[in-house]
Amino acid sequence: RTFELSGETATVGAASSCDVALPSGPPLLLRAERQGANVTLTRAVRWPFPRVKVDGVVIKEAILGDGDSFTVGKFEVTFRLDGAPA
Secondary structure, three states, X not given: OXXXXXXXXXXXXXXXXXXXXXXXXXXXXXXXXXXXXXXXEEEOOOOOOOOEEEOOEEOOEEEEEOOOEEEEOOEEEEEEEOOOOO
């Protein structure tokens, strides 16, 4: 899955109101905040599952650049920043 972040913030979770809606998991799992050419990804729930991984490491927070990916359970999400070169 590729998600293009066009605003300053985004949410990831299983709720239909989330910007990145996953098929399963907590209603709100992650918050993403854009800061220039980077995205700060913060886990919004304390429950340890599903695990969020960046480069194979379970994280609570990470800074992602355009085209970077993270994994939630078995789902991989790739960020594309609106206006960034493909």
